[in-house]
Amino acid sequence: MSQSDFKQAPHKLLLIPGPVEVADDVLLANAHPSMSHVSPDFVPVLGDCIRMFRDVILAPESQPIITAGSGTLGWDHVASNVIEPGEEALVLNSGYFGDSFAECLEVYGSKVTQIKAPIGSKPSLEEVEAELKKKKYKVLTFTHVDTSTGVLTDAKALGDLVKRVSPETILVLDGVCSVASEEIRMDAWGIDVVLTASQKGIGCPPGLMLLAASKKAIKAYENRKTKPNSYFSSWSKWLPVMKAYESGTGAYFATPPTNLIYALHASLTTITKGKTSIEDRWAQHIAVSDQVKNFVKDLGLKQLVADPSKDGAHGMTAVRYPEGLKAPDVLPKMVARKIVVAAGLHKECKDEYFRIGTMSESVVNKERGDIDYLLKNLKEALEEAGYRK
Numbered sequence: 001m002s003q004s005d006f007k008q009a010p011h012k013l014l015l016i017p018g019p020v021e022v023a024d025d026v027l028l029a030n031a032h033p034s035m036s037h038v039s040p041d042f043v044p045v046l047g048d049c050i051r052m053f054r055d056v057i058l059a060p061e062s063q064p065i066i067t068a069g070s071g072t073l074g075w076d077h078v079a080s081n082v083i084e085p086g087e088e089a090l091v092l093n094s095g096y097f098g099d100s101f102a103e104c105l106e107v108y109g110s111k112v113t114q115i116k117a118p119i120g121s122k123p124s125l126e127e128v129e130a131e132l133k134k135k136k137y138k139v140l141t142f143t144h145v146d147t148s149t150g151v152l153t154d155a156k157a158l159g160d161l162v163k164r165v166s167p168e169t170i171l172v173l174d175g176v177c178s179v180a181s182e183e184i185r186m187d188a189w190g191i192d193v194v195l196t197a198s199q200k201g202i203g204c205p206p207g208l209m210l211l212a213a214s215k216k217a218i219k220a221y222e223n224r225k226t227k228p229n230s231y232f233s234s235w236s237k238w239l240p241v242m243k244a245y246e247s248g249t250g251a252y253f254a255t256p257p258t259n260l261i262y263a264l265h266a267s268l269t270t271i272t273k274g275k276t277s278i279e280d281r282w283a284q285h286i287a288v289s290d291q292v293k294n295f296v297k298d299l300g301l302k303q304l305v306a307d308p309s310k311d312g313a314h315g316m317t318a319v320r321y322p323e324g325l326k327a328p329d330v331l332p333k334m335v336a337r338k339i340v341v342a343a344g345l346h347k348e349c350k351d352e353y354f355r356i357g358t359m360s361e362s363v364v365n366k367e368r369g370d371i372d373y374l375l376k377n378l379k380e381a382l383e384e385a386g387y388r389k
């Protein structure tokens, strides 16, 4: 079947903060015949993905690692390679995913200090600066977009702060809900690790972990006194494999999901070599996010983010139900209209709000009309549920 013939089956429109809608050519690429993962035909496909991933996060100096897994596995990579048991980690917590990253670091033996922000905001730069001056932190992690709240953290400002106050600290960006939907300039901003997954802004099916490490992060790994304390995520296994694929020879540690790598190749090709530049892609996510946020505001609804114009993510929006309405009043009505949005996630208030994901295909492929369809139906579903502004 040629690419232009393939059309995915009719389905409910998936507008959650990942997985997201996937383009036809990406799905078709996933239907590639079985391949040997070390064959000369496959090796450059993964090699290209490694090179293209650098272009998505503007990190020509970085070393990417792409393996089977999901975003969560990226935390294990950081916790078992970059930091050693007993060393200090500072976790900036702007919601659910900060709790999880902290828990993962502790599993591998890090000493974790958290700075927690109230729901809908993020730790201030002053708080972070004061903490960095108190003791030497090996690692500082932050959730670029916390998917439970929709809060966007200022990655560039944190990069500047670390350079100024604690230049040895490894700065780790959890970009699972931000890579390819938010501006990220890894090298220029001094970010040492960016970790993400295939199924959100990258617009591919779930099943891949993607990570990039700066020279400083690799040095921290090389200077370890102890061996990496995990097996599947050990950089002693993956770094030689990634270098081999990039140089065109291939090597084996654990089988890459070959079909998904073809799908990733298709989505990364669109992102890095398609008619929309990465800068335009970020701008389109901002424009759609503004459209959604203005629409819900005009409907009289509040957001979880206290100050959406300043702290709001651009690939998702967390919206509070109006007074008197709950999830069962609204979400099934959306499903009946063939739209899937996500329930709340933050443990303290998950029944009070829902989440709309606006990443990748639904944003950049305007012909689909996904966003207009969403907004029209959201208004009608709320009215059907009895809501009047």
Ligand SMILES: *Cc1c(COP(=O)(O)O)cnc(C)c1O
Binding pocket: 018, 070, 071, 072, 073, 097, 143, 144, 145, 146, 147, 174, 175, 176, 177, 197
């Ligand atoms: C989705 C998400 C994760 C977890 O990723 P999985 O692919 O579900 O393992 C981690 N961090 C953030 C910010 C996320 O949005």
